[in-house]
Amino acid sequence: xxxxxxxxxxxxxxxxxxxxxxxxxxxxxxxxxxxxxxxxxxxxxxxxxxxxxxxxxxxxxxxxxxxxxxxxxxxxxxxxxxxxxxxxxxxxxxxxxxxxxxxxxxxxxxxxxxxxxxxxxxxxxxxxxxxxxxxxxxxxxxxxxxxxxxxxxxxxxxxxxxxxxxxxxxxxxxxxxxxxxxxxxxxxxxxxxxxxxxxxxxxxxxxxxxxxxxxxxxxxxxxxxxxxxxxxx
Amino acid sequence: xxxxxxxxxxxxxxxxxxxxxxxxxxxxxxxxxxxxxxxxxxxxxxxxxxxxxxxxxxxxxxxxxxxxxxxxxxxxxxxxxxxxxxxxxxxxxxxxxxxxxxxxxxxxxxxxxxxxxxxxxxxxxxxxxxxxxxxxxxxxxxxxxxxxxxxxxxxxxxxxxxxxxxxxxxxxxxxxxxxxxxxxxxxxxxxxxxxxxxxxxxxxxxxxxxxxxxxxxxxxxxxxxxxxxxxxxxxxxxxxxxxxxxxxxxxxxxxxxxxxxxxxxxxxxxxxxxxxxxxxxxxxxxxxxxxxxxxxxxxxxxxxxxxxxxxxxxxxxxxxxxxxxxxxxxxxxxxxx
Numbered sequence: 001x002x003x004x005x006x007x008x009x010x011x012x013x014x015x016x017x018x019x020x021x022x023x024x025x026x027x028x029x030x031x032x033x034x035x036x037x038x039x040x041x042x043x044x045x046x047x048x049x050x051x052x053x054x055x056x057x058x059x060x061x062x063x064x065x066x067x068x069x070x071x072x073x074x075x076x077x078x079x080x081x082x083x084x085x086x087x088x089x090x091x092x093x094x095x096x097x098x099x100x101x102x103x104x105x106x107x108x109x110x111x112x113x114x115x116x117x118x119x120x121x122x123x124x125x126x127x128x129x130x131x132x133x134x135x136x137x138x139x140x141x142x143x144x145x146x147x148x149x150x151x152x153x154x155x156x157x158x159x160x161x162x163x164x165x166x167x168x169x170x171x172x173x174x175x176x177x178x179x180x181x182x183x184x185x186x187x188x189x190x191x192x193x194x195x196x197x198x199x200x201x202x203x204x205x206x207x208x209x210x211x212x213x214x215x216x217x218x219x220x221x222x223x224x225x226x227x228x229x230x231x232x233x
Numbered sequence: 234x235x236x237x238x239x240x241x242x243x244x245x246x247x248x249x250x251x252x253x254x255x256x257x258x259x260x261x262x263x264x265x266x267x268x269x270x271x272x273x274x275x276x277x278x279x280x281x282x283x284x285x286x287x288x289x290x291x292x293x294x295x296x297x298x299x300x301x302x303x304x305x306x307x308x309x310x311x312x313x314x315x316x317x318x319x320x321x322x323x324x325x326x327x328x329x330x331x332x333x334x335x336x337x338x339x340x341x342x343x344x345x346x347x348x349x350x351x352x353x354x355x356x357x358x359x360x361x362x363x364x365x366x367x368x369x370x371x372x373x374x375x376x377x378x379x380x381x382x383x384x385x386x387x388x389x390x391x392x393x394x395x396x397x398x399x400x401x402x403x404x405x406x407x408x409x410x411x412x413x414x415x416x417x418x419x420x421x422x423x424x425x426x427x428x429x430x431x432x433x434x435x436x437x438x439x440x441x442x443x444x445x446x447x448x449x450x451x452x453x454x455x456x457x458x459x460x461x462x463x464x465x466x467x468x469x470x471x472x473x474x475x476x477x478x479x480x481x482x483x484x485x486x487x488x489x490x491x492x493x494x495x496x497x498x499x500x501x502x503x504x505x506x507x508x509x510x511x512x513x514x515x516x517x518x519x520x521x522x523x524x525x526x527x528x529x530x531x532x533x534x535x536x537x538x539x540x541x542x543x544x545x546x547x548x549x550x551x552x553x554x555x556x557x558x559x560x561x562x563x564x565x566x567x568x569x570x
Contacts (some may be wrong), residue, residue, distance in 0.1 A: 047532045136325035137338075137342075138314075140342055141339070146342055154327070155327060155328065172552060228329075230372060
């Protein structure tokens with residue numbers, strides 16, 4: 001088994017793949033992950049704000065019905081497994097990206113899977129803000145919008161940073177699955193060579209690179225979170 | 234002038250309704266330092282939050298310079314809140330902003346130009362004695378310094394009224410003293426009406442001109458500090474003024490009559506009156522209980538004397554004591570005085 005895994009022929013072929021396909025795959029993975037995370041934050045942040053501020057004793061209480069619908073909608077999206085969601089949203093993907101296959105197209109299902117998750121993460125971050133500080137802002141004449149923009153979000157930046165790091169590493173994991181619908185990246189390499197063509201060495205290398213990427217994103221995120229926290233000095 | 238009229242506040246809790254305030258009536262004159270004191274749970278914090286409508290009263294009105302706070306729209310209320318600012322027990326600074334930016338916060342809310350807001354914030358840092366902390370973050374400051382920044386922030390919008398909600402309760406006695414000095418200074422220099430919510434007698438003694446005692450959601454006593462503290466009438470007031478329970482620890486001795494002596498000025502407190510009464514009138518009085526304290530530059534207190542003798546002797550003792558300046562004398566007939 002091992003001598004087969006590392007035979008001259010296999011090594012040469014692996015080297016060829018490494019040189020010709022891996023750089024693009026790494027780039028595609030980063031591109032898809034970062035863009036999908038950015039869009040997920042754009043959608044998830046306001047939603048997370050609504051989930052916190054819209055509560056009965058929040059800064060911007062919304063009708064109970066609205067909150068109910070919002071919660072059900074998020075839970076619904078979050079309970080569909082990504083593999084199935086990816087296929088379910090094909091029509092929407094075609095509508096938005098013009099095509100249902102390919103690397104850029106795979107961003108659409110990733111965003112749809114990730115933004116409800118991000119909304120929940122934002123909700124939990126904003127809940128950490130000391131209610132006394134919100135009361136202070138109200139006592140100074142802050143409007144609900146001012147409280148959201150000047151108090152809730154800025155005060156929870158360190159927590160948001162750590163949570164967005166969780167989001168980006170999770171989305172990186174999901175992006176590997178999008179190889180199935182023709183999305184590019186390290187996931188595609190791992191599945192195409194490793195699963196379909198039994199080239200285990202290529203798969204191992206792709207997985208190792210995914211691990212390295214997660215490590216990089218995680219340590220960058222943690223560093224940003226710590227650096228942004230002015231409470232620990 | 235702040236007028237609180239027939240103010241009541243009920244809270245809905247899981248165990249039913251709780252009446253936090255019951256028909257509170259208070260009038261707070263401009264320019265003074267008004268203390269509202271009570272045990273925890275007496276409704277002090279609710280009362281102060283009803284003044285700026287952070288809590289909407291269930292009944293009654295709050296008038297600030299004739300303006301009915303309860304009738305204002307949310308937008309109008311936000312404007313008025315720039316004139317009735319607040320400091321808190323927990324300081325409530327924005328931890329992710331520098332001190333300077335914290336002071337700018339209410340000015341930003343009011344839409345003031347950034348450069349102008351910064352200029353004003355720097356002036357205020359001077360007022361509170363922390364000119365070198367502009368770029369420090371709150372976490373780098375001590376509690377007392379944080380409260381100074383909070384005071385500067387509360388002063389930024391040039392308020393007419395400053396509400397202090399247990400502002401010194403989280404501070405040690407020395408820091409408390411310096412913060413109170415600052416508040417007194419601000420009151421004197423800027424003429425801002427200060428309302429202080431506290432459970433600490435020492436705070437009221439040190440800086441308040443008037444005091445209201447709140448007990449179970451009701452104002453049980455109200456008036457000038459010297460009057461209320463020298464002869465507290467209600468049980469709640471007595472518990473606060475004489476926490477040792479000077480009136481309650483006495484035991485009854487047959488044939489003994491009790492006289493309460495109330496000091497309401499420094500000369501009386503410095504007079505060795507028991508000894509003088511013994512020498513001049515040959516009346517031997519025993520001290521059953523005493524509690525005296527200095528308020529400002531005067532001394533106030535309460536002493537309970539026991540005299541064994543007939544009506545004539547008690548009468549003579551009372552006449553003698555009444556002859557001394559700044560002393561009130563009364564015979565105590567009931568058990569708790």
